[in-house]
Amino acid sequence: MKTYNNKAWWLVLPVFALVAFSAIIPMMTVVNYSIQDIFDPNTRYFVGTEWYREILADPRLLDSLLRQFVYSLCVLVIEVPLGIIVALSMPRRGLGVPVSLILLSLPLLVPWNVVGTIWQIIGREDIGLYGWILNSIGLDYNYASNPRDAWATVLIMDVWHWTSLVALLCYSGLRSIPDVYYQAARIDRASHWAVFRFIQLPKLKNVLLIAVMLRFMDSFMIYTEPFVLTGGGPGTATTFLSQTLTQMALGQFDLGRAAAFSLIYFLIILLVTWVFYTAMTHNDDKG
Amino acid sequence: MRVRKSLVMLVYLLFVLVPIYWLVNMSFKSNREILGGLTLWPTTPTLDNYRVIFTEPTWYTSYLNSLSYVSMNMVISLMVALPAAYAFSRYRFLGDKHMFFWLLTNRMAPPAVFLLPFFQLYSAVGLFDTPIAVALAHCLFNVPLAVWILEGFMSSVPKEIDETAYIDGYTFPKFFVRIFLPMIRPGIGVTAFFCFMFSWVELLLARTLTSVDAKPIVSQMTRTVSASGIDWGVLAAAGVVALLPGIAVIYFVRNHVAKGFALGRV
Numbered sequence: 001m002k003t004y005n006n007k008a009w010w011l012v013l014p015v016f017a018l019v020a021f022s023a024i025i026p027m028m029t030v031v032n033y034s035i036q037d038i039f040d041p042n043t044r045y046f047v048g049t050e051w052y053r054e055i056l057a058d059p060r061l062l063d064s065l066l067r068q069f070v071y072s073l074c075v076l077v078i079e080v081p082l083g084i085i086v087a088l089s090m091p092r093r094g095l096g097v098p099v100s101l102i103l104l105s106l107p108l109l110v111p112w113n114v115v116g117t118i119w120q121i122i123g124r125e126d127i128g129l130y131g132w133i134l135n136s137i138g139l140d141y142n143y144a145s146n147p148r149d150a151w152a153t154v155l156i157m158d159v160w161h162w163t164s165l166v167a168l169l170c171y172s173g174l175r176s177i178p179d180v181y182y183q184a185a186r187i188d189r190a191s192h193w194a195v196f197r198f199i200q201l202p203k204l205k206n207v208l209l210i211a212v213m214l215r216f217m218d219s220f221m222i223y224t225e226p227f228v229l230t231g232g233g234p235g236t237a238t239t240f241l242s243q244t245l246t247q248m249a250l251g252q253f254d255l256g257r258a259a260a261f262s263l264i265y266f267l268i269i270l271l272v273t274w275v276f277y278t279a280m281t282h283n284d285d286k287g
Numbered sequence: 288m289r290v291r292k293s294l295v296m297l298v299y300l301l302f303v304l305v306p307i308y309w310l311v312n313m314s315f316k317s318n319r320e321i322l323g324g325l326t327l328w329p330t331t332p333t334l335d336n337y338r339v340i341f342t343e344p345t346w347y348t349s350y351l352n353s354l355s356y357v358s359m360n361m362v363i364s365l366m367v368a369l370p371a372a373y374a375f376s377r378y379r380f381l382g383d384k385h386m387f388f389w390l391l392t393n394r395m396a397p398p399a400v401f402l403l404p405f406f407q408l409y410s411a412v413g414l415f416d417t418p419i420a421v422a423l424a425h426c427l428f429n430v431p432l433a434v435w436i437l438e439g440f441m442s443s444v445p446k447e448i449d450e451t452a453y454i455d456g457y458t459f460p461k462f463f464v465r466i467f468l469p470m471i472r473p474g475i476g477v478t479a480f481f482c483f484m485f486s487w488v489e490l491l492l493a494r495t496l497t498s499v500d501a502k503p504i505v506s507q508m509t510r511t512v513s514a515s516g517i518d519w520g521v522l523a524a525a526g527v528v529a530l531l532p533g534i535a536v537i538y539f540v541r542n543h544v545a546k547g548f549a550l551g552r553v
Binding site for chain 1 (some may be wrong): 373383395399488
């Protein structure tokens, strides 16, 4: 049991100060912008919730919000099961273990714009392997002009980039299962499915929650990779929330709307993550 | 079953490695060969692309800039996160749970939200276009993560060790540095790895907070478009070079990385 001691605050103070500087001050600036109309530093009007009402009625935001949810959902539906399968296929001992671990981690270490560049190259029909193969077997594949192809490429790119994270999380979860469990299952002549369903899956519950939470958060903020790959196009087919926001804030310098947008965006992530977090700590408390 | 498992693993690793191979392959080709048609390996291997990166000042300084803000970020994140993680793992205090969740919310904040305020904040305090600005900005998502991972690792160290040390007459700082930190060395390694990883790969904030003097490799790479089109060879070589530090770091923490990915919570 932890002891109650308020002096522990002294240990937390540096973190608090640092994060306050780099989070609270900027966040207050955003709040400030979202409720004012600013022409120049000296001319500003208080406009209340006007920006919020405007932004919530903006079809551009609603479009990219819907697109974002579909995208994050696709990411989770593909990456979580695939990650579990890969984790279950990891070698158990020997040289294969560190080799697979390092190779699996490779995509995670590629700078995000390089991820975009890699897929931009490999998907091209003239100089890229995949684009060339797809076109030479007769598929008319072009991620730059066909929205469906662009979507597929952005999704496969994300699967390539992040499934390893899910796999490594699950692998570490699987490793914590004592051998006795498997022995007992063998004595009971349990099927592979039964072993997975009643031994491995329950043990994976916690890491899977972390995985789903991290993947949801990060896919919901995705910016760099699709930006490099497709630039959000063709049209607005792969323009996700972060890009819409960046266009608004830096491209059009539309501060009020961008700020209101930011806060709504943040709140959505916060809400969803809070649900996962509560589920996770709830499990922690139980055991 | 055995064979099927290895097959799944092999297919997946192939899926992971082919795009990376393609990048490496391209980095050894001349632009003429790249645009001339599809070749599975360089027919006339050349080191010219790498020569550009290691001799042109804009390239190698941007590489060094990235390394400098990433290492600063690693040091800052660890320095502030270590004591905080200890507090969270050992004590209950006023508002501890709220504080912990609040820290995590910063990991969730989309960097796009913070672009403009960060730009203004760091310009106002005169840090714009310095590596330290990027290092501090990256603390936004790295510090919460560091606290989270370290807290997991620290909680697995039995509390009796602290108590015994205090009975033996150790003061807190002495105990913390001499006894406690060596015990969670793997955790510190993994945390450093994560801070490195997320700071090294980030583009949006790093690009916004720098212009000339502190330009990182990631934004230098977005500027390979010249009059004659994109310089694919140099771009590929820069990508390969940008991969190397990550591989070096993961080699050092390979034995602990699986646990670290579960944020010390398994």
